[in-house]
Amino acid sequence: MGKNKRSYKAEKVIERMGKKLNRQMAGSLLACVHCGMCTDSCHYVLANEGDVTYAPAYKADQIRKLFKRHFDWTGRVIPWWVKAKSIYTDEELEELKDTIFGKCTNCRRCSLNCPMGVDYATFNRMARGLLVSVGIMPEGVAYVSKDQWEIGNQMGVLKEDYIDTLEWMSEELSEEMNDPNAIIPIDKMDANIVYSINPREVKYDPRTIADAAKIFYLAGENWTMPSECWDMTNFGLFSGDDDLGGAVARRLYEKVEELRGRKLVISECGHGYRSTRCEGQNWAAVDINFEMESSVITMLNYIKEGRIKVDKTRNTTPVTFHDSCNNARSCGLVEEPRELLSLVTTDFREMYPNRYENYCCTGGGGAMSMSEYTPRRLKSAKIKADQLKATGAEIVVTSCHNCVDGLSDLIKHYKLGMKVTQLVNLVANAVVVEEKVAVPVEKVPVPAHAPGLDGYSILVTDDEPDMVTFLSVVLQDNGATVFKAYNGDEAIELARREKIDLMTLDISMPGKSGKEVFEAFRNDPKLRSVPICIITGRPELRSLIYDRPVPPPEGYLDKPVSEKNLLSNVRRLLNLVHPKA
Ligand code: SF4
Ligand code: SF4
Numbered sequence: 001m002g003k004n005k006r007s008y009k010a011e012k013v014i015e016r017m018g019k020k021l022n023r024q025m026a027g028s029l030l031a032c033v034h035c036g037m038c039t040d041s042c043h044y045v046l047a048n049e050g051d052v053t054y055a056p057a058y059k060a061d062q063i064r065k066l067f068k069r070h071f072d073w074t075g076r077v078i079p080w081w082v083k084a085k086s087i088y089t090d091e092e093l094e095e096l097k098d099t100i101f102g103k104c105t106n107c108r109r110c111s112l113n114c115p116m117g118v119d120y121a122t123f124n125r126m127a128r129g130l131l132v133s134v135g136i137m138p139e140g141v142a143y144v145s146k147d148q149w150e151i152g153n154q155m156g157v158l159k160e161d162y163i164d165t166l167e168w169m170s171e172e173l174s175e176e177m178n179d180p181n182a183i184i185p186i187d188k189m190d191a192n193i194v195y196s197i198n199p200r201e202v203k204y205d206p207r208t209i210a211d212a213a214k215i216f217y218l219a220g221e222n223w224t225m226p227s228e229c230w231d232m233t234n235f236g237l238f239s240g241d242d243d244l245g246g247a248v249a250r251r252l253y254e255k256v257e258e259l260r261g262r263k264l265v266i267s268e269c270g271h272g273y274r275s276t277r278c279e280g281q282n283w284a285a286v287d288i289n290f291e292m293e294s295s296v297i298t299m300l301n302y303i304k305e306g307r308i309k310v311d312k313t314r315n316t317t318p319v320t321f322h323d324s325c326n327n328a329r330s331c332g333l334v335e336e337p338r339e340l341l342s343l344v345t346t347d348f349r350e351m352y353p354n355r356y357e358n359y360c361c362t363g364g365g366g367a368m369s370m371s372e373y374t375p376r377r378l379k380s381a382k383i384k385a386d387q388l389k390a391t392g393a394e395i396v397v398t399s400c401h402n403c404v405d406g407l408s409d410l411i412k413h414y415k416l417g418m419k420v421t422q423l424v425n426l427v428a429n430a431v432v433v434e435e436k437v438a439v440p441v442e443k444v445p446v447p448a449h450a451p452g453l454d455g456y457s458i459l460v461t462d463d464e465p466d467m468v469t470f471l472s473v474v475l476q477d478n479g480a481t482v483f484k485a486y487n488g489d490e491a492i493e494l495a496r497r498e499k500i501d502l503m504t505l506d507i508s509m510p511g512k513s514g515k516e517v518f519e520a521f522r523n524d525p526k527l528r529s530v531p532i533c534i535i536t537g538r539p540e541l542r543s544l545i546y547d548r549p550v551p552p553p554e555g556y557l558d559k560p561v562s563e564k565n566l567l568s569n570v571r572r573l574l575n576l577v578h579p580k581a
Contacts, residue, residue, distance in 0.1 A: 009134040010087045014070055016130050021071060025123045029067045031116040032057055038110035038118070043359050044103055047380040054103055056110035060120045062099050063127045093136050100127045101138050102373040105365035106238070107325040112356060121365075129240025137239065140369030144235050148248055153231035155199035156552075165202045166225060168572050169210040173217065175564075177433070182217045184209070187259060188224035193298070194261035195225050196232035196252060196276070198269045198401040204542055204556065205401070211428035212267060215299060218431055219307040223265075229255035232266045233401075234275030237326075238366030242283050249280025253288050263291040265298050268422045270324030270400035271364075274331050294333055296399050299427050300340045310430040315345040319426075320393035322351065322384075322407060323358040324400035337399050340423055344430040349391045359383050361398070363406020381410035388416055395419045397426065408539075451576045454479035457499055458570070461491040461517065462506040462535070467559070471504055471535070474563050475570065488512025492520055492527075500530050502573055505553075507536040507545060515544040522550035531573040535561055 006014075021029075034057055039045055044054040052058050061083065068075030068084035075084025087093060106121040131137055132145070147156035163186070170184040185191070193216070201208045216223045229251040236245025256264045266273050277292045302308045321341060327333040334355040341348050351358070362381040367373065388396055388411070396407055396418055407420045458480045460471045465486070472482045483498055485491035489512055495503065503521070507514035514534070521527040533555030534545055546552050555569045 006088045007090050013130045020126050028118045038113045041110045041113040043383040044380045047382050105360045107360035108329045125240040132239050138370040148235050153199040154235050157199045157202050184213045185224045187227045190260045191224040193223040193265045194256045197267045200401045211424045219302045226255045232272040232276045237275045245283035250284040267295045268399040270326035274326040309432040314430045318347040318393040319395045320349045320351045320391040322398040324403045344426045349393045361403040361406035378413045385414035452479035456501045457481045459483045459500045459503040461485040463509040488517040502531045504533045504535050507541045
């Protein structure tokens, strides 16, 4: 294509840029004096020494030159002087994509170090939105955005799976508290708190839902979770699509209003907190009439007000804290998590630098969904890995689900041997459950025996003989007929030969891996309806299963597995409920 003829997409990007610009962006686009003071603040620069294409000012210039050429008088009059330049081809747009999606996590650390107040991430997000509007974006961004538009949450969790998980966690809470009234209330009207979560909790980490429920219950809170419109994350923040951002935020706000909730509590998630509490009202162009708060503050207040008691000696393993960029730099949530940590752990070690100066987990800005940039992301994660290692801690705590994934990935890559957890898990572990004193509640009889598995055939697939034995004995003791497979080929062969009602599946196996077996089942018309419960000792591999272009597994358990958890999962997947007394 000739230089004078602009492609349709390039034309649209320029036209739409004029509509997106606001005063804050224009200020940032004009103010840079190229002093270079921001350069070393970027983790990409530190990990790619000598490569100027990672420098914040260089990256910003790729957008700035377009702005100057079309929207600033200097660029129209003396373009060569101010380095103004237009864009003509789709190839140039692809190059811009590589910079704005693949070389920046919008972490805003460079903004802190700019004496001119340039906020690069603000107009980088704007540029992402422009490319998204003409269909140029990493594939993962397209998938996630589609799920959030169409299914209502960014991981494509179906309503029945969400409700199933809440009911399952509710059952576990009742059992743990030995109280039939200890439940997760769904769609309760006029509750004090409406609790919203990240879909990752339903899909990968339901324990965080159970832990939060335990804390609400022990605090005597009047709370609820919505049956729909419960996702507080918002991919519009990462993709730069304000229409998506507004639609997602509006759904949640309207649900809280429909339930007449007094306060929306947002579980631990940096971008969810920023999107829902700080940005969503602007994108959605609405005013809301309820309060919003991070669950970190809710938990802290419960302890301070004496609504729950905690025993910090239950969390003695050395911990450090990773500040999510969105929580800290964009929302100022830095002291509350530390205060909470000091109340529920005995050995907290600060990471340096920290708070507003903390480095990104490198999975921010939607980077976890852009697999084409994974090698680049992990290389830049060296900075974070060194920071973590220097603390000597064994656990890194973070108030962000995105950071949990980013940190887990780099911990594995750099072989740090650390665990990642959230404050809700530590608080739930430290909370003191006081003996109940003859509470006059209406007694609902708990069934003495949960339903047996008689008549059901279950295929247990795992390369570890001990694990196969354990799972088989538990299932057989409860009446199931068990078939055992020690590798992927055996599993597929057995399932094709026998009538199987459910399969438990390990991920990491020699020969055919769990991922391949899983896909083979999903792609086989005879086997695709067999419910599969993943049981793995390597939670970091779960994305191998969940990120396949096939329906996700029906169940998921981390090893070690307790007998109780195994049975409650299996019963749930077989749609077996407790018999009514
Ligand atoms: S510190 Fe600010 S003015 Fe200096 S190069 Fe970076 S963005 Fe430009
Ligand atoms: S926003 Fe973060 S990742 Fe992007 S250029 Fe600035 S420091 Fe680097």
